[in-house]
Amino acid sequence: MKKCIVLDLDNTLWGGIIGEDGLDGIKLSLSNPGASFIAFQQALLDLQSNGVILAVNSRNNYDEAMRAIRTHPNMILKELHFAAFRINWADKADNLKEIASEINIGLDSIVFLDDDPANRAMVREFLPEVEVPEMPANPSDYTKFLISLPYFKTTAVTDEDKMRGNYYVTERLRKEAEKSHKTKESFLKDLGMEIYVSENDRSAASRLSQMTKKTNQFNIDKQPFTEEEIIGYILSPNHKIFHAKAADKFGDYGIVIFALANTAGENWHIKSLLMSCRIIGRGVETAFLHAISQKAQRTGAKKITIGFKKSGQNHPAEEFVKKYFNDKMASIDGFTNPPSWINIRLL
Numbered sequence: 001m002k003k004c005i006v007l008d009l010d011n012t013l014w015g016g017i018i019g020e021d022g023l024d025g026i027k028l029s030l031s032n033p034g035a036s037f038i039a040f041q042q043a044l045l046d047l048q049s050n051g052v053i054l055a056v057n058s059r060n061n062y063d064e065a066m067r068a069i070r071t072h073p074n075m076i077l078k079e080l081h082f083a084a085f086r087i088n089w090a091d092k093a094d095n096l097k098e099i100a101s102e103i104n105i106g107l108d109s110i111v112f113l114d115d116d117p118a119n120r121a122m123v124r125e126f127l128p129e130v131e132v133p134e135m136p137a138n139p140s141d142y143t144k145f146l147i148s149l150p151y152f153k154t155t156a157v158t159d160e161d162k163m164r165g166n167y168y169v170t171e172r173l174r175k176e177a178e179k180s181h182k183t184k185e186s187f188l189k190d191l192g193m194e195i196y197v198s199e200n201d202r203s204a205a206s207r208l209s210q211m212t213k214k215t216n217q218f219n220i221d222k223q224p225f226t227e228e229e230i231i232g233y234i235l236s237p238n239h240k241i242f243h244a245k246a247a248d249k250f251g252d253y254g255i256v257i258f259a260l261a262n263t264a265g266e267n268w269h270i271k272s273l274l275m276s277c278r279i280i281g282r283g284v285e286t287a288f289l290h291a292i293s294q295k296a297q298r299t300g301a302k303k304i305t306i307g308f309k310k311s312g313q314n315h316p317a318e319e320f321v322k323k324y325f326n327d328k329m330a331s332i333d334g335f336t337n338p339p340s341w342i343n344i345r346l347l
Contacts, residue, residue, distance in 0.1 A: 004054070004105055005053070018068050023067060040139070041076035050165075093127050096127055108131075110130045111133065115135050177250075193341055195343075197243075197346050208258050217317070220309070220314070221308065222314070256278070257276070257279075257288050259289075260272040271307055273306065
């Protein structure tokens with residue numbers, strides 16, 4: 001399965017060439033041939049709304065192309081629907097590598113759609129990892145062609161799956177905003193980050209199970225759980241399941257962090273702690289553990305302990321454990337100073 005569709009513009013998202021035909025001359029109307037491009041854009045928007053990432057890779061003058069995207073009255077796909085733009089006169093293969101790096105996905109997660117056979121052949125030659133299907137010669141076939149592609153058949157399982165396409169768009173906005181700040185802390189304060197911490201919420205079991213199977217970098221113990229196992233822990237009198245959603249002024253991250261705690265005895269023991277890599281470096285893990293420590297303190301617990309198993313990828317989790325847990329144990333007030341830029345809400 002693929003994560004991202006990278007699109008050409010001229011004769012792909014609209015008919016004609018923006019640099020030659022101008023804004024009023026490109027074919028994008030309710031009558032054919034322009035209607036075929038509108039239908040194609042709507043089909044792409046449906047995929048984006050279901051979690052597929054969209055990006056642009058076009059040989060064009062940037063200002064002219066962006067003017068069409070931003071102002072043409074019949075554009076279905078707007079600037080906010082795209083996670084990355086490469087509108088320039090550079091090599092399209094190089095642009096694809098930059099796009100993959102910018103949104104942090106593998107080239108093998110990309111499907112490249114371009115009406116020009118020469119561009120398709122070039123990308124196949126130099127980037128064999130990228131999937132480059134043959135575009136139909138007739139734009140009226142574009143929508144059926146898109147729907148027939150086998151790469152996006154699965155439906156979104158969780159709310160986070162549906163949000164994935166929008167997340168990459170809002171992350172582009174965050175990166176642009178960060179450039180205007182002199183310090184990382186100033187940027188983080190400006191985000192207005194909030195986390196919403198929940199305890200033993202069965203409705204989140206599907207997403208939490210998904211996270212245990214996919215999260216590698218910030219994960220103290222790569223141990224996957226099924227939905228049934230998570231619900232079993234929720235029902236257990238000796239365990240608690242915690243998770244948190246995060247949001248900032250640019251949008252909703254969804255559920256990004258999870259913990260399983262053994263609460264029997266005078267100490268709480270964290271058996272599993274993992275967090276989505278997309279939010280590493282913003283202090284969410286510290287704020288989350290602060291919330292858990294407050295709950296533990298109310299039960300009379302004196303210490304919080306944690307287990308850790310090193311893997312080839314979980315260095316960020318290891319650094320967190322070393323920072324806050326002395327010999328894998330922390331005092332109950334070890335997280336009394338959560339990041340000042342995060343507002344914690346207990347649900």
